[in-house]
Amino acid sequence: MKNNQFGRMQLPLDTELLELKNIHVLEADVLDTPKAQLIAFLQRAWTPLVTSPAAFDQKLSQLLATPDTTMADFFASAAPLTADIFARLALQLLQFEPETDYDIADPLSAYSTLQLPTFDVEAFQTANDVAHAWYQLLSTHTKNGETYLDYLTQTGYFVPFYGQITGPVFFNGKAQAVFNPHETIHEIVYVEAPLDTDHDGKRDLLKVEVSRPKLTNSGYKAPVLYTASPYNQGTNDTFGEKITHSVDVPLTEKAPNQLTAADVQFQSLSPELPPERIPIGETVLATEHFAKEQSYTLNNYFLSRGFAVVYAAGIGTRDSDGLRDTGGPAETLSTVAIIEWLDGQCQAFTNKTDRIAIPAWWTNQHIAMTGRSYLGTLATAAATTGVDGLKTVISEAAISSWYDYYRDNGLVAAPDTFQGEDMDVLAGDVFSRMQDAGDYLGVKKDFEQVLSQLQKDQDRHSGSYTAYWDGRNYLNQVANIKADMILVHGLNDWNVKPRNVYNLWQSLRELPIHKKIILHQGQHIYINNFRSLDFTDMMNLWLSYKLFDLNNGADTLLPDVLIQDNVTAETWYPVTDWPAATDQYQTLYLDQDHLTETKHQTPQIQTFNDQLSEATFKRYCDDLAGWHADLFKPNTDENALRDNRLIFKTEPLVHPWTIDGTPEITVDVAVDASVGMLSFQLVDYGDAKRLGAKPTLLAKNVLSGAYDWRTDDLYEFMPETQVTPWKMITKGHVNLQNRTHAYQDEVVVPNTFNQVHVTLQPTFYRLPAGHRLGLVIYATDFETTIRGNQNLSYQINLTESQLNLRLADNH
Amino acid sequence: MKNNQFGRMQLPLDTELLELKNIHVLEADVLDTPKAQLIAFLQRAWTPLVTSPAAFDQKLSQLLATPDTTMADFFASAAPLTADIFARLALQLLQFEPETDYDIADPLSAYSTLQLPTFDVEAFQTANDVAHAWYQLLSTHTKNGETYLDYLTQTGYFVPFYGQITGPVFFNGKAQAVFNPHETIHEIVYVEAPLDTDHDGKRDLLKVEVSRPKLTNSGYKAPVLYTASPYNQGTNDTFGEKITHSVDVPLTEKAPNQLTAADVQFQSLSPELPPERIPIGETVLATEHFAKEQSYTLNNYFLSRGFAVVYAAGIGTRDSDGLRDTGGPAETLSTVAIIEWLDGQCQAFTNKTDRIAIPAWWTNQHIAMTGRSYLGTLATAAATTGVDGLKTVISEAAISSWYDYYRDNGLVAAPDTFQGEDMDVLAGDVFSRMQDAGDYLGVKKDFEQVLSQLQKDQDRHSGSYTAYWDGRNYLNQVANIKADMILVHGLNDWNVKPRNVYNLWQSLRELPIHKKIILHQGQHIYINNFRSLDFTDMMNLWLSYKLFDLNNGADTLLPDVLIQDNVTAETWYPVTDWPAATDQYQTLYLDQDHLTETKHQTPQIQTFNDQLSEATFKRYCDDLAGWHADLFKPNTDENALRDNRLIFKTEPLVHPWTIDGTPEITVDVAVDASVGMLSFQLVDYGDAKRLGAKPTLLAKNVLSGAYDWRTDDLYEFMPETQVTPWKMITKGHVNLQNRTHAYQDEVVVPNTFNQVHVTLQPTFYRLPAGHRLGLVIYATDFETTIRGNQNLSYQINLTESQLNLRLADNH
DSSP states (O other), X not given: OOOOOSSOOOOOHHHHHHHHHHTTSSSSSOOSSHHHHHHHHHHHHHTTTBOSHHHHHHHHHTSEEETTEEHHHHHHSOOOOOHHHHHHHHHHHTTOOBTTTBOTTOHHHHHHHTTOOOOOSTTOOSHHHHHHHHHHHHTSBOTTSSBHHHHHHHTTTTGXXXXXXXXXXXXXXXXXXXXXXXXXXXXXXXXXXXXXXXXXXXXXXXXXXXXXXXXXXXXXXXXEEEEEOTTTTOOOHHHHHHTOOOOOOOOOOOOOOOOOTGGGOOOOOOOOOOOOOOOSEEOSOOSBBOSOOOOOHHHHHXXXXXXXXXXXXXXXXXTSOSOOOTTSHHHHHHHHHHHHHHTTSSOEESSSSSOXXXXXXXXXXXXXXXXXXXXXXXXXXXXXXXXTTEXXXXXXXXXXXXXXXXXXTTEEOOOTTOTTOOHHHHHXXXXXXXXXXXXXXXXXXXXXXXXXXXXXXXXXXXXXOOHHHHTTBGGGGGGGOOSEEEEEEETTOXXXXXXXXXXXHHHHTTSSSOEEEEEESOSSOOOTTBTTOOHHHHHHHHHHHHHSOOOSOHHHHSOSEEEEOSSSTTOEEEEXXXXXXXXXXXXXXEETTEEESSOOOXXXXXXXXXXXXXXXXXXXXXXXXHHHHHXXXXXXXXXXXXXXXXXXXXOOOSSOEEEEEOOEEXXXXXXXXXXXXXXEEEEEEEEEOOBOSSOEEEEEEEEESSTTOOEEEEEEOOBOSSOEEEEEEEEEEEEGGGSSBTTBOOOOOTTOOEEEEEEOOOEEEEEOXXXXXXXXXXXXXXXXXXXXXXXXXXXXXXXXXXXXXXEEOOO | OOOOOSSOOOOOHHHHHHHHHHTTSSSSSOOSSHHHHHHHHHHHHHTTTBOSHHHHHHHHHTSEEETTEEHHHHHHSOOOOOHHHHHXXXXXXXXXXXXXXXXXXXXXXXXXXXXXXXXXXXXXXXXXXXXXXXXXXXXXXXXXXXXXXXXXHHTTTTGGGTTTXXXXXXXXXXXXXXXXXXXXXXXXXXXXXXXXXXXXXXXOEEEEEEEEOGGGGGTOOEEEEEEEOTTTTOOOHHHHHHTOOOOOOOOOOOOOOOOOTGGGOOOOOOOOOOOOOXXXXXXXXXXXXXXXXXXXXXXXXXXTTTOEEEEEOOTTSTTSOSOOOTTSHHHHHHHHHHHHHHTTSSOEESSSSSOEEOXXXXXXXXXXXXXXXXXXXXXXXXXXXXXXXXXXXXXXXXXXBTHHHHEETTEEOOOTTXXXXXXXXXXXXXXXXXXXXXXXXXXXXXXXXHHHXXXXXXXXXXXXXXXXXXXXXXXXXXXXXXXXXXXXXXXXXXXXOTHHHHHHHHHHTTSSSOEEEEEESOSSOOOTTXXXXXXXXXXXXXXXXXXXXXXXXXXXXXXXXXXXXXXXXXXXXXXXXXXXXOOEEEXXXXXXXXEESSOOOSOOEEEEEOOOOHHHHHHHHXXXXXXXXXXXXXXXXXXXXXXXXXXXXXXXXXXXXXXXXXXXXXXXXXXXXXXXXXXXXXXXXXEEOOBOSSOEEEEEEEEESSTTOOEEEEEEOOBOSSOEEEEEEEEEEEEGGGSSBXXXXXXXXXXXXXXXXXXXXOEEEEXXXXXXXXXXXXXXXXXXXXXXXXXXXXXXXXXXXXXXXXXXXXX
């Protein structure tokens, strides 16, 4: 295994000693001898669990100092402490296994293979050297993907701090678990949003679940991690399934138009608002509490470290007022209202009727938003309002424009595994007010009205970019962003596709804020529980910097762009940008079934038909993995897709390529009808045990932010055990009527060639030498597009078609 | 969905009222009117979360009393409380969803479809009637598979009891979560076992992790749930993989013998033991503690209910002395030593050197053992010693004879997905002393010696039943059992195969103890988190009865034999026995490719060869699912197994069959060599959406035994979404040299027919009308047997072969 830590600070010895004293690892100055100091450190480390000298000796006797001496024997001897002995001890304390992870005879070289922070082996002589090495050990990851100090924390190291502290305690730039998580106060308030989305003549009240450290009752002001989750008051799964759309419908012709970008610009309305409620009193005590929130494990980690955590589900969810219009301006206002309350700009009440106001008197008004997917999307949305108080956003796998989630170049294009979902289905799914029958009674009609309006606006017959979608494109408001942005996304995320994070990242480039991006090889997941990356530590460093104003240099220490390698497991590297500046471009031409570096001059036309037999069509609908495999497989007789797509491949690469950013495709295409669509996939062809995009569970319940507290499982992307012949790199789709713009519907003249230019989803993909790059051109995508199984024949003029890649330096 | 509750007591109203008072749901007598009483109940239920009248009214307004009146409006009105209103309220409180789960207009009929306990609709008039209905509601399962009272518990209902109680509090015969789980004392002691398995001249000390309620410090004596888990101090996965055996080796000839059962009887040795340690002092205070055990969720549930929980990993595990010899008498003694300490029969020390004794002064010496798989096995083993103090065992998916785990009728036969594992591999895997390099240093040589002895004893070349295996057959000691036994097993468990539980169940029949068996449709899993069965409640009723001596009649209330249906989801029925007494037997004869009810008279011989092409062999080794599918598939050209097995099928059944117990097969077989083996599978052929043997995750982290406490996920066996054409019912294997006895090796004369009689694994399987029963006869089982890919041809004389089934009445 390989350890990757980017959130570790290198500090001068003086500071290290001060910090060790601050967390009582050193009670006073360092001791006289290295051995005495090491014993003292071990005693402190084991304090929560061992309370007799005999038990302490027993533990020592279980550790080796040299290949044939235990630590107990070593301490009883006159032998000096060496770097070799310390390293061996450290590896054992870090839970690495001899033979499996390292050679017990040579612990020092394991430091480099495991990528652990080394210490100066030559200058390992004084008690100060031991203190430095111990400091380093405390901030180094164990085999289980957490710092040794976090491991000790879970054994109860910081329990004696509970009730003794007056504020956060930091170590190596990160807040520690010195707050008793079981004394957290869980209370509910109702924030008054500047909205009346259910048109009842009263501003919408939104339920907020606040978890704050008990110390706030004694004057401590806590920063806030706020997660806006439309899911966390429940979802209407059965109802959502019921209103999911059939995708087995034909592509239909759109009346041509000459619209420009300006024509589809969203015009925001400012509906007249009911007045704010006039409070009849104010209190600091909530009158409603909750037992357990539907929590996000990253937030759990911070709940014992001095942060408050706030969840709100927003308009249209259980216990809140209002009606949700997926992705729209009201939803954003509903998200931001919670921040405004935390920042003292708007009011909240203890319940929906009494008008007893309750301010957020317990916060330092430094707020971060966290969350993945829809949750991260709302965090991004909130940032684009420039709301005061929001210091930073950690936005994971977030949508930056809803058009890029449910549409693509004039086509209805589903997120992976959610065929038939759309804005209305999502709205129905999260409308959890439905789950309280008494509440639903009064709002059912209005909800049905919203749903029907949504169905009209989203217009599944068109697929084009309209003012409706423009109003749900957060990229339009990026210039307002004042919060620092951390973006996290999976390069294999075909649910929220990488274009979402790519476009946001590009648009942030010129803004005067700090921005960071982390790209991993996973799908639609979070990465705060991966063994090979210290994501949680990085976020702790960052949040301590942003929300506690700790001067830890997180802005420069954390890499701006961090990318996980797709070939070698557990490998993460900082790069300059995404895409990085380059002068390496590669144009590939289509010739027979080849992708070539030189253009073939004689005209060549290849054709394919999009229609399948009814039986094959049904089979693929039920077996998307089978369809995807046939798409890539050679054209044997058994392959039912052999006449339904074109495959072009390069020769095996002599040198590896790193494809960086957005591949661009130009094709010259004709179809024998007035409608048509094209899909494209870039494929890595070559036998290899690739990294699995689905993370492997390494250990259950081993991660936790504190003693006796909620846990998370440990994961890693491991190489697959089986060789696979291919892997999709990226893809793209286009409606031939939208060959120029997603907002402009053009005429398709049957059997007439048009140039179509498509930007595929962005990537960062290392294609090893010996592999071939493949391009598949087809029409219906069973996983993504509508599937009318129409009898449409496509002709591709290969000579006028090409693929353009942007390449990065190899790593 | 359908609710199945077997752990609910029906009590007289007087007792119900007393119990309601006991948990302060009723503070005094019932109120004057039904409506007032209902309000009072709701107020009590919501007490932990709602502290103002306005918030209470808000919650009322979210519930419907009638299809168009909220509960708030209903209480404000003069309308009387009706059974219809109460039922509608109850369904909402139980979290069922209108439209999805019931019709809001007709809540009473939902009681029967959801299988909820009904109340007398006609006699629903007084406050007492409301109290009775409320009592019933509290003990009824919500949609999330827990009682409504347990749901309230998770919201904090019993928190005010913390520190106020002097012992357990019961409701409906079950202990409630009135002990603060975060105040549990976690301490370590070292029990001295009557063993010296590492031959160091000192009795083995075994680490025990004790979690006991803080109230024990004030005189409360706690009963104990004890789980013996060899895994829970860590496992040596890499080492275990390294010593896993290749199974791609030929079946070899065994020298014939004339052994009898008496010849292979295990003779126990009583090695001379070092003397007991002489304590130099005694204490009640442990000096070593632990932060978190590797826990079992069923134990977690009980930790807040007055039970102590004890884990021990036994000899050869991390922090303990000794060396483990899988399944042997020493392992059993090591398991039992912990009970003897709890029962005051042997001593423990605070550490391994000081000789400060520490008694189990805090227990009432009523002990139950729990655990699944190896853990359940050790619980069974402990029971067979008749040790005092052990009142009951809940043994899940347990081995009853190690021969039945790693061998079958003279063959090496692996547990599913563990090809190549054996007694030595398991011993290596759980020898967690290896993980403390300092400890391992001193014991490495002895461990290697044990491993090498194990490899000799298990004798993978033979596969026969020997004295070694006889010493690891707990069935030999069943007569000693004094503890009441609860057996739980999956009918699709091909890891610990059903024969293990079947043989134990048969052998318990005549013992003067209480015994119960629960058979589910899962694989190798536990079932305390399934929505459709109140397993946890049943165990609570049972443990309250056995360990607190509560007079709740659990012995008669709980069904003796409870079986889950394999056709209809969420269906469990008590039956009289397993197998049930019957006079329905069905003999089936082999004729061409048919199973027929009448015997064909003309001699018929069919042959198959066991050898595959090298490429096919390799492919199946890497794709066991593919092999299994080909085994069942028709003999098309594509099926690479078409010449390597015989398939016989009945006509589609006119009436369903319920196959109960052990199908028996007799075949007349010849092989063209002096060695040979046969395998058999019974198959359910017929297109159906079957129950998945892999449970579906319904909701994460929703189950918990207490407020702010460890959670479990909710599961259910759901019907698969895809139609499947077949399912294996049961299977069996035999070495032709062991055609008479597993302990007797006979000569196989090439090309000479022998009668072979094989008892397949027991089952309880409902084969619906329209389906066919299939019998597959083959030799090498890629999932189970060794795979020598030998060129062996088998002839089956169909006329002299038959299948005998025992049928039960259909349900």
